[in-house]
Amino acid sequence: MINHAIRFGSEVEAARTAGAPIVALESTIISHGLPRPANLTVAKEIEATVRAEGAVPATIGMIGGEIVVGLDEGEIHHLAGSDDVVKLSVRDLAPAAAARADGATTVAATSAIAAKAGIPVFATGGLGGVHRDASATFDESADLTALSRLPITIVCAGVKSILDVGATLERLETLGVSVVGYGTRRFPGFYLTDAGFDLDWSVADPESVAEIIRAARTHEVHGGALVVANPLPADEQLDPALHDRVLAEGLAGLARDGVTGKEVTPYLLAHFHTATEGKSLDVNVRIILRNAQLAARIAAAL
Known part of the structure; x- marks a missing residue:
């Protein structure tokens, strides 16, 4: 029988022993x-x-059915190059483990594993959320319900602009997920600096985020996760006019090609990459690197 316990990479295990700051990272961006x-x-x-x-x-993934917190270089190479890597949300973890699968963890699964492992800070690109046709399809990301119950801080560039951003913010409020803007009171839209929605709370530095985390731990009365919305500088965002045109084309393509369910997001992201001639990919990379930097600073401050 396979050992279904979480395995820690050597660097992460040493950091846990020393009480050093750790940042959780997802692996679906790799696969x-x-x-x-x-x-x-x-x-x-x-x-x-x-x-x-x-x-x-601490890049998190699954190798041969074993959850690994802190994939080593060889394991990252494997997930990056294999065609058989399964995309794992929380509901998929147990079946994939039993099947001894290789898997890459989504925001929801990475958050759940990081929380279980005692890692309080997680960096990603953008959250999943409520899809634009959710009133008919009830399609919303498992990220939202996962964050409603996990004591984790997630640094992101808001939610992907291909989603219904306003509805996503409403759901986060309903689910008890705190959202603070980093240096802004406007919610970012992943490729876009400003998605068009106000935020109630803003912080100016990593120490302020750490203080919020400490406050939640001290009073022990909190809802779900803390989302730190970290927008791209305006001069680094995707050109808004280009974004809007490409998004409209992509949404029309969904209807034309009959794309639904979990295939919607990868379809639209691939369309953005092609239609912007790689500009959206460049923005995506800037986003995750900036979020990883901020998450590390928050973890150090904490």
Whole structure:
């Protein structure tokens, strides 16, 4: 029988013993989020960014049915290059473990594993959320319900602009997930600096985020996760006019090609990559590197 316990990579295990800051990282960006060979290059850059800020990266995934917190270089290479890597949300973890699968963890699964492992800070690109046709399909990301019950801080660039951003913010409020803007009171839209929605709370530095985390621990009365929305500077975002045109084309393509369910997001992201001639990929990489840097600074401050 396979051992279904979580395995910690050697660097992460040493950091846990020493009480050093650790940042959790997802692995779907390696297996499904970026094209080859950029996926492997960016995965290494993300980890290097975390280390440069004095924290230890803990990229999370599944190898042969075993959950690994802190994939080593060979395991990251494997997830980056294999065609048989399963995309794992929380509901998939047990079946994939029993099947001895190789898997990459989504935001929801990475958050759940990081919380279980006692890692309080997680960096990603953008959250999943409520899809634009959710009133008919009830399609919303498992990220939202996972964050409603996990004591974790997630640094992101808001939610992907291909989603219904307003409805997603409403759901986060309903689910008890705190959202603070980093240096802003406007919610970012992943590729876009400003998605068009106000935020109630804003922080100016990593120490302020750490203080919020400490407050939640002290009074022990909290809802779900803390989302730190970290927008791209306006001069680094995808051109808004280009974004809006490409999004409209992509949404029309969904209807034309009959794409539904979990295939919607990868379809639209692939369309963005093609239609913007790689500009959206460049923005995506800037987003995750900036979020990894901020998450490491928060972990160090904590």
